[in-house]
Ligand SMILES: Nc1ncnc2c1ncn2[C@@H]1O[C@H](COP(=O)(O)OP(=O)(O)O)[C@@H](O)[C@H]1O
């Protein structure tokens with residue numbers, strides 16, 4: 434499988450492409466990363482150095498890949514945090530070019546907008562861009578609970594609300610939805626839910642809540658989920674594999690008291706997770 438992954442990149446630590454690329458490679462995917470920024474480290478440290486690339490760089494690198502004649506072999510595009518609407522437009526152009534070369538290619542959009550604790554943390558215009566352009570163009574999306582509410586216009590208090598919100602988003606385009614970090618009235622305090630919704634049904638996985646506050650887990654789970662959807666064609670199987678791998682990764686990271694995901698050290702979790710969380714139909 435060949436996947437184009439258009440995301441931010443950090444030299445030190447693991448967010449964006451530095452979180453998504455290696456797990457895919459470990460699973461045998463040929464990844465073509467295009468970086469939207471190159472920073473020293475993620476912004477959670479409060480200080481970082483590096484550069485935000487212009488949207489033109491994305492189109493230029495894509496043009497070079499096209500010149501190699503590779504686009505018909507591209508099976509999908511994955512995107513994450515978008516620093517500006519220009520970057521967003523360049524990403525959707527890339528999706529359109531890939532689709533023109535391979536009509537079977539899919540687009541997975543992690544519609545990064547914000548989260549429950551922090552509210553919106555992207556630039557003005559990005560939430561609208563996600564809702565009006567990126568989400569309708571995507572086959573697979575991976576919103577967290579905050580993004581699910583914002584994109585669907587539904588308040589999510591219980592599981593039924595989350596299912597209804599997913600139904601509203603399916604109507605906008607995406608065939609498969611993974612809701613991350615879901616906490617409804619039914620979720621115990623010491624647990625985290627993941628809800629996946631697709632043509633084969635709706636499924637829930639509940640894992641223990643670990644004592645970690647890390648960046649990049651969302652980027653890794655989006656990559657894993659997209660890969661397993663494409664590999665299996667099953668929403669339930671993709672949820673099981675992605676949720677189990679991420680839990681294993683985070684548990685190892687917690688044990689080591691690491692501030693960064695132990696992506697390399699815990700790489701076997703991507704292939705054979707220590708614990709398997711079997712989804713239940715909801
Ligand atoms: N403290 C935690 N305990 C257990 N699992 C977690 C924890 N934090 C994140 N995860 C797992 O990682 C997934 C993605 O995390 P999320 O917080 O949505 O990512 P991000 O904020 O990096 O976008 C969650 O759905 C959950 O499965």
Ligand SMILES: Cc1ncc(COP(=O)(O)O)c(C=O)c1O
Pocket residue numbers: 441442448449470472474475476477514647648649650651652
């Ligand atoms: C450049 C960059 N990309 C992506 C992320 C993803 O972070 P999170 O996993 O917290 O959503 C971060 C977070 O700090 C970042 O700094």
